[in-house]
Amino acid sequence: MRFGTSYFGNRMLKHARKDLEELKSQGFEIILHTYSENDFQFYRKTMKDLVEMSKDMGFEVWIDPWGWGGIFGGEAYSGFLQMNMEEAQLSNRGKRKGSVCFNSEKFRHLMKEWIDAVKEAGADVVFWDEPHFHEYQSTTFPHEWTCRCERCQIIFNERYNYNIPVEYNDDVSEFRSTSILDFFKDLTSYASEKGLRNSLCFLPEESDQLGIKNYRMFVELEAIDDIGSDPYWIVFNKPLESFVKEVTDRVVKLAKEYGKTDHMWIQAFRIPKGRENEILKAWKTMEECGVSTILFWGIDACSHMSSIASEDPGKVWKIVLDIVNGRVK
Ligand SMILES: [Zn+2]
Numbered sequence: 001m002r003f004g005t006s007y008f009g010n011r012m013l014k015h016a017r018k019d020l021e022e023l024k025s026q027g028f029e030i031i032l033h034t035y036s037e038n039d040f041q042f043y044r045k046t047m048k049d050l051v052e053m054s055k056d057m058g059f060e061v062w063i064d065p066w067g068w069g070g071i072f073g074g075e076a077y078s079g080f081l082q083m084n085m086e087e088a089q090l091s092n093r094g095k096r097k098g099s100v101c102f103n104s105e106k107f108r109h110l111m112k113e114w115i116d117a118v119k120e121a122g123a124d125v126v127f128w129d130e131p132h133f134h135e136y137q138s139t140t141f142p143h144e145w146t147c148r149c150e151r152c153q154i155i156f157n158e159r160y161n162y163n164i165p166v167e168y169n170d171d172v173s174e175f176r177s178t179s180i181l182d183f184f185k186d187l188t189s190y191a192s193e194k195g196l197r198n199s200l201c202f203l204p205e206e207s208d209q210l211g212i213k214n215y216r217m218f219v220e221l222e223a224i225d226d227i228g229s230d231p232y233w234i235v236f237n238k239p240l241e242s243f244v245k246e247v248t249d250r251v252v253k254l255a256k257e258y259g260k261t262d263h264m265w266i267q268a269f270r271i272p273k274g275r276e277n278e279i280l281k282a283w284k285t286m287e288e289c290g291v292s293t294i295l296f297w298g299i300d301a302c303s304h305m306s307s308i309a310s311e312d313p314g315k316v317w318k319i320v321l322d323i324v325n326g327r328v329k
Pocket of ligand 1: 089
């Protein structure tokens, strides 16, 4: 079993060195660095130094397009959307949304420049974090949906030989899936050509609403090397064991079927007081399902980020370290 954690909230290398050395000594083998649009614009050289430092310490380095375009997971805003509002997803009710259109060539171009920076930094893996369409409440979707922008209208018309409808139908559903698929075909093959590995982390639900209604068509992509998911039982308010088992089983089986490697994330943020030991249960469940790599989100149980901090981060992190160190069986 390999273990990893995410690292974020600090761009000061002298502090990062201390943190990373500690993580290494505790037995973590993988470090995931978030690499937001803000980092890309203002910290490109710093990120390179951070990745180099991590590699020198012997970590495998995963890089996360944190919050990019509003279509990836992460607590980071999109400067691209701010500057290019016409590239945003357009709802069938004519409203622009805070998520970029998967068919935006301009956005794909920027992401390829980012992949160049990830390569130049010397990272190992591009970690595609929870890609999704603009998220609606279940009471709103599919009465309202995206994307019906000018680009999508043209592509839809070419593919289905009629104008993209206003009301949701099966063709729209399929079109949304294939829009994400096209996006990944393009970007993962670009990263792969550069010698980077691609890891795709699915939201823990195959859902029409979020745009990926079947993991399988993504796992089939040749340039995808690794798949995973993040069944955060407290965030999604689900029963721990059945939820974690169901999602882990699905990922492990698909990975095996297509000869890919697998990973899973354990929630180590926003853990309420008194529920810390649930982390042990999640880990045991994943281990029984046979997953090869487990990562924790995130460092120090996110004590440094108030919006997602655990109530007793010290206790949460101690449990995480006990698992990584092999002090609990
Ligand atoms: Zn669109």
